[in-house]
Amino acid sequence: MTLQALLGLELPIIQAPMAGVQDSRLAIAVSNAGGLGSLPCGMLSPDAMRKELAHIAAHTSRPYNVNFFCHAPPRPNAERASGWRAVLAPYYREFQLDPTVVSSTVVRAPFSTHAADVLADFKPAVVSFHFGLPSAELLARVRAGGSKVFSSATTVDEARWLEAHGVDAIIAQGFEAGGHRGTFLSNDLSTQIGTFALIPQIVRTVALPVIAAGGIADASGVAAAMALGAAGVQVGTAYLLCPEATTSAVHRAALTSEAARHTAVTNLFTGRPARGIVNRLMRELGPISAAVPDYPLAASALASLRAKAESQGSGDFSPLWSGQNASGCREIPAADLTRELASIYASR
Numbered sequence: 627m628t629l630q631a632l633l634g635l636e637l638p639i640i641q642a643p644m645a646g647v648q649d650s651r652l653a654i655a656v657s658n659a660g661g662l663g664s665l666p667c668g669m670l671s672p673d674a675m676r677k678e679l680a681h682i683a684a685h686t687s688r689p690y691n692v693n694f695f696c697h698a699p700p701r702p703n704a705e706r707a708s709g710w711r712a713v714l715a716p717y718y719r720e721f722q723l724d725p726t727v728v729s730s731t732v733v734r735a736p737f738s739t740h741a742a743d744v745l746a747d748f749k750p751a752v753v754s755f756h757f758g759l760p761s762a763e764l765l766a767r768v769r770a771g772g773s774k775v776f777s778s779a780t781t782v783d784e785a786r787w788l789e790a791h792g793v794d795a796i797i798a799q800g801f802e803a804g805g806h807r808g809t810f811l812s813n814d815l816s817t818q819i820g821t822f823a824l825i826p827q828i829v830r831t832v833a834l835p836v837i838a839a840g841g842i843a844d845a846s847g848v849a850a851a852m853a854l855g856a857a858g859v860q861v862g863t864a865y866l867l868c869p870e871a872t873t874s875a876v877h878r879a880a881l882t883s884e885a886a887r888h889t890a891v892t893n894l895f896t897g898r899p900a901r902g903i904v905n906r907l908m909r910e911l912g913p914i915s916a917a918v919p920d921y922p923l924a925a926s927a928l929a930s931l932r933a934k935a936e937s938q939g940s941g942d943f944s945p946l947w948s949g950q951n952a953s954g955c956r957e958i959p960a961a962d963l964t965r966e967l968a969s970i971y972a973s974r
């Protein structure tokens with residue numbers, strides 16, 4: 627079944643939820659253009675989420691997606707935290723920052739009863755999850771509101787697991803994808819495969835619609851994914867320069883520079899593997915380090931360094947999330963990009 631038939635959409639395009647670089651504005655623009663706009667709630671408090679959802683409800687009557695993380699809450703480990711601070715200490719000295727002052731960062735919280743309470747007032751067409759699924763009880767609450775449930779699979783095993791746990795569609799996230807890997811069954815990065823190897827294998831294994839994600843940045847990429855059996859395509863990186871996104875100045879500059887050709891999967895910024903443009907921190911400490919605190923605790927250790935560097939115009943300590951294909955990043959309205967992405971498919 628196509629994404630259009632499943633949701634009553636005009637175009638088979640999902641704007642990927644991207645926590646930290648967008649709010650309701652991007653979601654509204656994409657939904658009104660005929661795609662599925664997404665609101666990432668992984669870094670929003672329930673109150674902020676309610677405000678954003680009210681804004682979406684006031685500005686579109688089309689389907690939209692609300693996205694959550696569902697990681698197990700971390701166990702704070704003082705020894706690990708201080709070990710990581712010791713690794714970062716030379717950078718703190720270089721920037722004349724006090725390493726003992728912990729900046730507050732936006733908390734990345736997993737899907738909760740509070741979030742389910744807010745969702746119940748809005749009943750979005752789709753609720754999508756990253757890092758697996760929430761408890762059966764919470765999932766039942768989402769379903770009771772009539773929302774379709776989507777989640778990311780990075781392997782055939784994860785797709786099978788999601789099908790067995792009752793999702794309505796699977797987002798096949800290839801290794802090219804920007805941002806966090808949705809992986810939840812294995813920590814072994816060698817299990818992660820490319821989008822165009824992953825889609826046909828998942829399509830053959832499950833009976834559900836499969837959405838392709840990772841490295842797809844133009845109309846021919848969308849058409850190729852559909853030819854491999856995808857029911858739709860979820861695009862993230864290509865939306866990062868749209869005026870409706872809140873992407874920072876250093877992130878925008880990196881995406882339009884030569885540096886964007888070199889990305890890597892790193893755990894340094896949050897504690898979980900995610901793909902971003904290689905910068906100084908990744909070159910000097912990683913990209914993968916065994917000393918990093920568990921997700922999402924690693925983020926706070928870098929917050930003041932990141933803020934100071936960014937105030938000097940540097941992205942050396944910032945997560946510059948990007949997929950392997952940033953060639954689709956242009957400063958064009960999200961509605962135009964959405965229609966362009968679907969153009970070959972739509973003209974068939």
Ligand SMILES: Cc1cc2nc3c(=O)[nH]c(=O)nc-3n(C[C@H](O)[C@H](O)[C@H](O)COP(=O)(O)O)c2cc1C
Pocket residue numbers: 642643644645647666667668693755756778799802803804805806839840841842860861862863864947948949950951
């Ligand atoms: C900046 C950025 C932030 C992201 N944040 C989220 C998120 O909050 N939730 C989520 O499910 N996926 C997130 N992702 C992953 C996307 O859902 C998607 O898998 C990815 O963008 C597809 O690959 P592409 O970036 O090459 O298009 C993020 C991706 C990027 C680039």
